[in-house]
Amino acid sequence: MTKKILLVDDDKGIIQYYSELLESNGYEVQVAMDGEQALIALSAGLPDLVLLDVNMPGKSGLDILKEVKEANEKLPVFLLTAYEQYKRNFSSLYADEYLTKAKKPEVILKKVSDYI
Amino acid sequence: MTPDANFIRLLENSLSISIVSCTVFFDAKTFVMKGSAVSGDHTLEVKGEGFACILFYKGNCRAEKAKDIIADAVNLYCRSIKEEFPAECARRADLLGSIVSGESIDNVLNELARMIVATPVFDCVGIFLLNEILLELRGLVYASRSESKKGKKARFRSRKIRFSKKSPLSDVMYFGRCKMIDLDEIDDWKSMRDCLKGESYACPLIGMDGKAVGVVVATGGKYSGKAEAILQFYSNLCSIAISNANMRGELIRLKTYEEDFEKVDYVSKDLVKMGMLAATVAHELKNPLVAIGGFAKRLAAFGSDPRMDNYITMIQSEVSRLEDLVTEILDYSKNVDLRIEKINLDKVVNETLKLLSENISIGMIHVSKSIDPEVTVYADRNRFIQVLINVIINAIQVMPSGGDLKISAEESSETIILYIKDTGGGVPDGEMEKIFEPFHSSKQEGTGLGLSLSKKIMTAHGGEITVSNDSSGAVFSLILPKTGGLDD
Numbered sequence: 001m002t003k004k005i006l007l008v009d010d011d012k013g014i015i016q017y018y019s020e021l022l023e024s025n026g027y028e029v030q031v032a033m034d035g036e037q038a039l040i041a042l043s044a045g046l047p048d049l050v051l052l053d054v055n056m057p058g059k060s061g062l063d064i065l066k067e068v069k070e071a072n073e074k075l076p077v078f079l080l081t082a083y084e085q086y087k088r089n090f091s092s093l094y095a096d097e098y099l100t101k102a103k104k105p106e107v108i109l110k111k112v113s114d115y116i
Numbered sequence: 117m118t119p120d121a122n123f124i125r126l127l128e129n130s131l132s133i134s135i136v137s138c139t140v141f142f143d144a145k146t147f148v149m150k151g152s153a154v155s156g157d158h159t160l161e162v163k164g165e166g167f168a169c170i171l172f173y174k175g176n177c178r179a180e181k182a183k184d185i186i187a188d189a190v191n192l193y194c195r196s197i198k199e200e201f202p203a204e205c206a207r208r209a210d211l212l213g214s215i216v217s218g219e220s221i222d223n224v225l226n227e228l229a230r231m232i233v234a235t236p237v238f239d240c241v242g243i244f245l246l247n248e249i250l251l252e253l254r255g256l257v258y259a260s261r262s263e264s265k266k267g268k269k270a271r272f273r274s275r276k277i278r279f280s281k282k283s284p285l286s287d288v289m290y291f292g293r294c295k296m297i298d299l300d301e302i303d304d305w306k307s308m309r310d311c312l313k314g315e316s317y318a319c320p321l322i323g324m325d326g327k328a329v330g331v332v333v334a335t336g337g338k339y340s341g342k343a344e345a346i347l348q349f350y351s352n353l354c355s356i357a358i359s360n361a362n363m364r365g366e367l368i369r370l371k372t373y374e375e376d377f378e379k380v381d382y383v384s385k386d387l388v389k390m391g392m393l394a395a396t397v398a399h400e401l402k403n404p405l406v407a408i409g410g411f412a413k414r415l416a417a418f419g420s421d422p423r424m425d426n427y428i429t430m431i432q433s434e435v436s437r438l439e440d441l442v443t444e445i446l447d448y449s450k451n452v453d454l455r456i457e458k459i460n461l462d463k464v465v466n467e468t469l470k471l472l473s474e475n476i477s478i479g480m481i482h483v484s485k486s487i488d489p490e491v492t493v494y495a496d497r498n499r500f501i502q503v504l505i506n507v508i509i510n511a512i513q514v515m516p517s518g519g520d521l522k523i524s525a526e527e528s529s530e531t532i533i534l535y536i537k538d539t540g541g542g543v544p545d546g547e548m549e550k551i552f553e554p555f556h557s558s559k560q561e562g563t564g565l566g567l568s569l570s571k572k573i574m575t576a577h578g579g580e581i582t583v584s585n586d587s588s589g590a591v592f593s594l595i596l597p598k599t600g601g602l603d604d
Contacts, residue, residue, distance in 0.1 A: 066290065066291070069290075069291075070291055089248045089249065089251070090248060090251070090279075090286065090289065090290045090328075092251075093251070093279060093281060093282040093286055093290070094282060094290060100530075100597070
């Protein structure tokens, strides 16, 4: 069965880039443009993995991470950041992977395939 | 503060509600206490031995837990009215007083620790503060009932517990939930085992922004909902004390630096304006300069007088100096567009050194280099060379009578760092922070834009440029992420 990934980012360019990358590798991608949309999508049905941007207006990726992990500890969540410096806080213990957006596509695909 | 006001405040703080009124029926009398709220949406009735109480309030709290806390507090209140046992209530009121009056946080936490072990349910308690950046717990206030009875103060120990992975204790803080945990399951707890071990209650300390600032861990024999409610009550008091102390500290800091902030704001606004002005002026200067230079060149063709030749040469050299300056200012004010490609670090450094070979030999600079010839980076070749030139020229200029220039590279899993080290005595203390600011220059020559532009370029790469001093000079670190932008 096709694995479903929820992609949360407020940047259209990033959404397009990652959607195409993941879809061309056989994943089904569901998109949310902010934290609120992400929570609505999650309440409608759980994906197999969540790719979550840290820096978003309104509810940040870190807020969403906490809510996701509180309800479904086992659902893998990757945090996407532009910079490395977010790494040191509690979220780094609870996110399954921390990826910088500049990572090469094959690195991201490998990490995703490690989990689902 | 009156005892009634203290009582209301104690309930409000520990239950996180706003009270409209609290009516206590005791000893055939009715006592009505008014709270801070004007309207309420809940009532709670609590009956205890010899008393009843009706609480009218606004907010949400778990009724079962709240009943325990209220019963406990009203019981103490009633006893204090009968003057049977006012000591404990007075102690709590004193503690609130010391929080309000800004008593040192160490003393407040100490007293809280002692009060927790004075309850019948807990023997030992530790209050830990969290450093979230380091993911460490430290600054433990520890009290045990046996020591407390001997009149000993709670001990302050600076032990650290580091979180390298999630654990039941980190869950308590991350999710903000009070729960029972087994301390023996926690990594890195060994050093704490002489104080606290085994099954225990843990309650998070919550800061002003709703995030955990620490945790209270208590152990004892009898565990019940009541024990949890009691620990929750005291940990809420701890949270209030810590938030209050932090706010006081922040207020003092803000007041002290108010003037400085204004000054900084003024300077930064000024810098932006100055940058815009400089860019406009530079742009307008460019055309006349080209004309002056061109005409001087043509004039030279007519020259026969050696003095005129000399003057024309001077005009030309001054014009070319001004042109360089204008180009540099324009360069700085432009956005940095990058053409990222995979480049060999060693080769790029060699190329740059070749470009600068004249400056290096005239400056009597001895260059040594240690870079793995296999290392590649993702960068805009020309822009990166521009940064290298800026940094190396800067190094040559701070060594007017010659010196050593060492270039080396270091690779980590995420980044590649290129170190450029000179023997020019280092950056003076006060200059460290300003060195990358535009228009900052300690030298006679130059616009003060070279290093500032370099920073802009490195940042556009997702990298960084930093400077530090070692024993003989300055060390510039050019940090590049191992991979480039999205389209690599």
